[in-house]
Amino acid sequence: MNKAGSEKAGALAGLRVLDLSDHRAQLCARIFADLGADVIKIEPPGGDGARRLGPFAGDVPHPDRSLFHWFYNLNKRSLTLDLHNPDGAAVMRRLARSADIVIESFSPGTMATLGIGWDELHRDNPALILLSIAPFGQTGPYRDFKADDTVLTALAGMLYVNGFPGHAPVRPLGLQAYHSAAHYGAIAILCALFARDHSGEGAWIDLSMQEATACAVEHVAGSYFENQIAEPRRGTLHWSRFFRVGKCRDGFIMHCTLGDWTSLIEWVKADGKADDLIDPAYQQVMHRNVMAEHLFDVLDKWVADYPRDELLEHAQMLRQPYATVRPPEALFDDEQLSARGFFVEVEHPELGRKFRYPGAPFVMNGTPWRVYRRPPLVGEHTGAILRDEIGMSADEMSALAAEGVI
Amino acid sequence: MSRRPLEGIRVLDFTWVVAGPVATRILADHGAQVIKIERGSPAPLGNRKLGLQCDLHRGKLSAAINMSDPRGLELARRLAEKSDLVIDNFSARVMRGWGMDYESLRALKPDIICISMSGLGHTGPRSSYVSYGPTLQALSGFTLLMAENDGTPAGYGYSYADMCGGYTGALAALAALWHRRRTGQGQFVDLSQFEAVTAVIGPALLDISVNAREQTSFGYDSQEAPAAPHGVYRCAPRRDGETVDDDRWIAISVHTQAEWDRFVVAIGSPEWTSDAKFRTLFLRMRNRDELDAHLSEWTRERSAEDAMELLQDARIAAGVVENGIDLCERDPQLRDRGFWPTVRNPNGASTHVTGIPFKISSGSGEVRATAPEVGADADYVFGELLGLSREERDRLAAAGAILT
Structure with a gap:
């Protein structure tokens, strides 16, 4: 990475993102944070579920030591807010008035039930872009079906083709259904931003994780539409046979x-x-x-x-x-990655150490990818955000804290 | 037809094989004008009116230029001057050799964006390595960790690195275009597909760097919240007329105790589920081989579709391990959402391609045309865009600078 240029603003500087998503979709807002957007992770008091997922630093389970959380939440700020409490939802609406983007991955319909659905958010801020990431999208017969990454790779045709013929299908490394959805989500938001530049209007984006995952499988649909066949499992032999x-x-x-x-x-x-x-x-x-x-x-x-x-x-x-x-x-010992500075050091002062994180997925020479801040502690920026971004008084904050809303 | 988000953006596309074309297809689907520059050799990698090649190139324009002819190069440079973004997936020397690298093009058009999606990047001791998606998967750990229980590599039969490189490339293009729109500044993006795919390994990388823990194949250990049952289970054969398909599976994930309780009821509370060794998640994970054996007996008697429906009714994450026919023909959800759009070919025949995985209320992307044959848009590209007369175009074609 171009360290000398690291004072330059990131490509997405100036955008404000509210990230309400759970462990399945947090990579999407991280992409924005890495490119310089101001991303506020809004999580329930006590911390969101991703913080309970391992592995943990030093194998000590703690919401601020989850490597799952670290990976998906680098460069974000954290605000705790109980969205299931009407006062919490009201705070969310105030924050959304000055945001460019809201990302959520609740079950379809939940945002509306909480009083922070598209209708409300759009009325308050017509330029807002709302990205809803759901396993099967916001419509269709599977809309309310449950799925984790394993089930999504199954339903997207990604799982069937892994492994040897006659043996059980094998899982890929990493949560690739979630990762595909996160990337397509970031692409979708940028498309909506271009459209907004033209019309001034925000947009509601309905993204299906199943579809995003199907888009990340190279050969299955093509083979079917070309030859009406189901691609088999081939072990390590690539479908191209080369x-x-x-x-x-x-x-x-x-x-x-x-x-x-x-x-x-x-x-x-x-x-x-x-x-x-x-x-x-x-x-x-x-x-x-x-x-x-x-x-x-x-x-x-x-x-x-x-x-x-x-x-x-x-x-x-x-x-x-x-x-x-x-x-x-x-x-971590690869000469090519070291020469290009792919791994970056992130300081965790609470643990008195720096750790190596994977860095930029692409090197933007004019607008460097960079580490702005380590993954946030639970609610680390709650006070600062409420004070600076929506001018909340100390009294109001104490009242909300007493209620358990923040 | 509504306005698509990227209308007005022009992309000069030198990419080939898979990763680059995936990136530019995403841009084309959303309204960018993508002009694919072809060079006569290599020949197209398959029939562009069907299957993967149609998927990769739909909605793009094609012009064929002889890049080893100085007049051909001049045409390419003039097209770059009229483009917002020039994208390739060569190693560094190729575009430089043509005088089409960022520094050269910036002199022609100061706000140009150049994206190079090379295998290992433009800098570093291994930047000249020759690579493809499968070799990048091998270098990054994906191949070794897609393994059978005994550690034997069992994949990949496809290039996830290319698909990942593709969506990452589209993202890089959009981020650079957004920055330019705000500031007027172009830039060069050096995208190493090796780094793009490494970046999506996930938290396992931190487990290595923070905990110094060696990663072994996960098998069906959950890579998110712990779960048991968690995995794929063989179902009853599927019969369609004469054909019997005995390669039917369902993926099932039971994470919480509440889910387990619902799961037990859903499968009819067979006696084994009340065995003390399956009482808690901890015990179910410890005794998972036995658990999986019991569950497989249950799934083996049902079709994957029936088992999925029954479990989803109980709000359990379960899904058919869909093969190509399930995915493209039978999946009711994908059909309902219109995920396989139709493209019409000039001969009147139509086919389906992979859709766009999101809908934007202010105007979605859309697949509007099939893939072009090599050089199909010469008249538009050299005539309308560069303003060359018919005679000039014919002369350049006769001289071998424009390929027909």
């Missing part, structure tokens, strides 16, 4: 047969392992495609005695798109 995992001496390698075939096969031949792959027919991409299983079987025998890293270095030298199949721990 990639498969092989086992080498000290781990796994990703084979790829899209590089220059001649140089690859000369190398394999020099190692005495080319078998029938020297047949000129393999020069044809389509032949490699048809023969993929056999071809990778031969290549697997070739790599069996190679050390993983040596194979990668030599392959890349020959411009073969090979890769090592690494554990995620390796990312």
Whole structure:
């Protein structure tokens, strides 16, 4: 990351976001916070549910030590507010008058029941953009159905294609249904902001996590609409048939047969392992495609005695798109990521330590991504926000606190 | 037709394969004019009127230019001058070699935005690595941790890194465009698809950096609130006429005690559910193999659809593990929301493509056209946009600068 430029404003500076979302959708507002927007996380007194999810720093369960919370709430401020109390909902409406964006992931209809639905918020602030993220969106026969990330990956066609044929489908790493929904949510808000620039009108966005997840599956819909087939599970063989995992001496390698075939096969031949792959027919991409299983079987025998890293270095030298199949721990020692400053240090003064966080998903040279503040403690900014943003008096605050609203 | 949010924005699109085209398809769906610059080689990666290629390129314009001809390069530079955003997914040297990198284009158009979605980024010792989605998944840990219980890698059969690179690229484009609208300033965005996919691993990364804990495959351990039952369970075969499909599964997640109580009633309170070893979430997680075996007996006797309905009626998170046919043909929710829009091809045949996962009350995105054949929009792009006469265009085509 461009440290020298870190005094420049972020790309989304000047936008105010109220984040009411639960653990499923908090990445969306974090994207805005990382790019410089002022994001106020509004959570129930005592802290929101994400803070109860592990893992925890040092394995000590505590609302301010949840790494789940840390990951999804970096750069946000925290305000505690009981939205189920009418006085709390009234405070929310006051905050929403000066906000650009509200993000929520309650069950459909809940916001209206609380008196902070689209009708109220829009009447108070016609330029407001409200993003509602729900498992199945705000309409349709599944509208009120329950789903977590696992169930969403199932219903979006993402789960079925993972694993070996005949075996049970396998879960992907990370909450990718939630992550897809969060990214599409951020995209949706930016689209609505462009529309608002033109018309002055805000918008209510209805986002379906199921649909966002289906958008993040590469080949399933295409295969169906092209050939009316259900893509099967193929183990590690990529649907394009140009990639498969092989086992080498000290781990796994990703084979790829899209590089220059001649140089690859000369190398394999020099190692005495080319078998029938020297047949000129393999020069044809389509032949490699048809023969993929056999071809990778031969290549697997070739790599069996190679050390993983040596194979990668030599392959890349020959411009073969090979890769090592690494554990995620390796990312923290990765030369490429270090050179680019991908991991950033975030200071947690309460714990007397700095921790390395994953950083910018893209490097904006004019408007750097940056760490503005560590994830907030429960209600850390309640007083400051109520005083500075809506001019609440100390008396009113005490009254609300006594009621348990803030 | 309502106004789409990004109308008036022009994108010059040099991307190919999957990640880049996903990014620009999102922009095109929302009204940006995306001009796909094709170069004759490589040839299109499949039939653009159907399936994945239609999905990736729908709603875009296509112009084909010979980028190794100086007159072709000049056309591309003139198009960049008329664009808001130039996007590619090459390594750094390609656009620089053409004089189409940010520094060069900024001299032509000071507020231009350039986004390069390379594999590993434009800087750093491995910036010249050749990569594809599956190899980036391998480097970042996704491949190793999609594993069977014994640790054998079991995926991916597809490129999540490309889809993730795609939505991240669209986000980067919109953020840069927004900043420009506010300040008048363009910029260069160096998007490493490796970093984009690494960024979505999630809290597991902090478990490594904060707790120094080695990550192993999660299997069906919940990656959010603890749950048991939690996983996929085999259901009764599905019969459609002559065909029998015995690869039917349901995903079920029972997180809280209240959910467990409802779940037990929903499945008819079989005797095993009252066994003391399943009394609390802690015990259910500890005895999950046995729990899963009992539950599988129950699911095996039901269709995935029936089991889902029964459990959802009891407000339990449950869903069919949908295959391509379930997803694109049978899913009542996706059908009800019109998630598979129809595109009409010039020969009159129509097909469906993947929809847009959100609706905006002030004017949603919309898929308005099928994918173009290579060079299909030459008249508009070189004639209307660059103002070249028919004769000039013909001359450039005859000279091989414009590809037809």
